[in-house]
Amino acid sequence: MAFAYDFVLLEEEEKSVSNTLAAVEGFFRARGMEVNPRKSVGLCVRGYEGRSIPRVQPVFRIGGQWIRSIKAMDSFRYLGHQVGSFGVKRPNLHALQMMLERVHRAPLKPDQKLSVLRQYLIPRLLYGFQNPGVTGGLLTAADRLIKRFVKRVLHFNIHTPDAVIHAAARYGGLGVYCLRSGVPFTFYRRLDQLGREGDPVIRAVMASPRVARLVSRIRQLAGDVPPDQVWKETLHTGQMTAGLRSASGDPASSAWLRARPYGWSGKDLVRAVQLRTENLPVVGVPYNPQPARQCKGCHQRIESLSHVLQGCPVTHGMRSVAK
DNA sequence: GGAAAATTAGATTCTCGGAT
DNA sequence: ATCCGAGAATCTAATTTTCC
Known part of the structure; x- marks a missing residue:
């Protein structure tokens, strides 16, 4: 599986890996490229009494150099996800917390901080949160951190309605993306689209019970109404915010x-x-x-x-x- | 394979004080 | 007396994971 200059090599048998790696190295060398052993990781799992145990010692070599092995508690970054020996890890909020803190401390004007939030920070999170381990609670917690940040930057009262922050600017809100309602919606649309693909392998994967369960869970999280419309409705019917309706469409x-x-x-x-x-x-x-x-x-x-x-x-x- | 434990979503209840 | 709205705490039911 390859995406731009990242690729993943899957092999059923441990002993055939070295051959395949040699072939891959040859393929790239013939095209003037090299595989970087320092940026490569190996993940080799053995069955032991019905459990899978990852190998601790390095087992694979690239260009004669041993590459790092992923141990039980280890993980590596691939396409925005942390991957460990048991698969893609659930995203955690530590990074978000650090990023918000850094933006808040930066010598920027409040509107610049909000721009950074809207245009760089949140978009950066979107892919990582489209993750099999994602839950409503996690997204809600992330939203809370973001709302707290906005309220700090703009010196809002604690009881400022969520709709003020999350409704799109064209409806009178601040247009800060809501992860809890937005991520499942986008994620489900992508999965749904994938299920309609012609490729037989992808169709088989999508039909597997594990993936089917994921899709139905995400669908349930997403709901039926586009989040954009929900926030607009909440804003325009809220006791404190109904006045912003007049800012709508202008x-x-x-x-x-x-x-x-x-x-x-x-x-x-x-x-x-x-x-x-x-x-x-x-x-x-x-x-x-x-x-x-x-x-x-x-x-x-x-x-x-x-x-x-x-x-x-x-x-x-x-x-x-x-x- | 099935019971027990853990996790999850969602509902409910409470807090704050002023306006009606 | 009731409502506003967020947030926290608490509870229930459903589901998933773990464990034997």
């Missing part, structure tokens, strides 16, 4: 979310996003202790968003001169 009213307008500071952008998503930092919020909620301007009322915008005497002058 590219100009959300273009600034993608590209910070000339002359705006990062802080300006954060403030604007907060205004749009009912997240302006007023002190009259649930998780503030009672005495700390008084309006900083008039000390008369609790500082809620509507008080600042429409009721407080401090802002009254600004409201009435605007003619």
